[in-house]
Amino acid sequence: MRARGEDEEIRDAFLQNMRKRPPKPKVFVSKCLGFAACRWDGVKVSDDFVESIKDIVTFVTACPETEIGLGIPRDRIRIIGRGKKKRLIQLNTQRDVTKDMQEYVSGLIGSLGDDIDGFILKSRSPSCGIKDVKAYPDLKSEKISGNTSGFFASEVLRRFPKLPVETEARLSSHKVRENFITRLFTTAAIRARRNKKRRTAK
């Protein structure tokens, strides 16, 4: 349950949004969702929802897999194992990129700080997928051991538990979109108020 002060902050931010032009939310989007052809197969996927909000938000994008030096196109990576023991390994080369990804993700999240209002991440990706990523017991198995979160997404969920975080797949639902947009603008209003308070306190 939220503390009373936090509820009041959310209510005030919502009322502020209703009264005047709201601050522009800052949204992190997986780069392959319309910004670059950086998927493992070199394909760029366009997304209607991301396209539709381009004039009302500021986008921040990155592709964790290309940022750690995996090329385009590239050998696919797979999550092996579950929980704290899960690893990120390239299928054919068997290269373990777990540490590279963890270090990159930690730096990326650190650079976002508290200057971000929400995330739209690519579903099913071993890096960006939220909950629908296949985990395998080993490299050879075609049978999955269950579903898990991608390496970047799991860190986003851990570090930003109060922010709206969705995949493009879930955002095909009107209800999920509505909820995402409401939370996004409320979060942006809270961030704007905090930044203002910090500036006036200096």
Ligand code: SF4
């Ligand atoms: S899902 Fe993430 S890691 Fe994969 S191509 Fe898209 S941005 Fe890059």
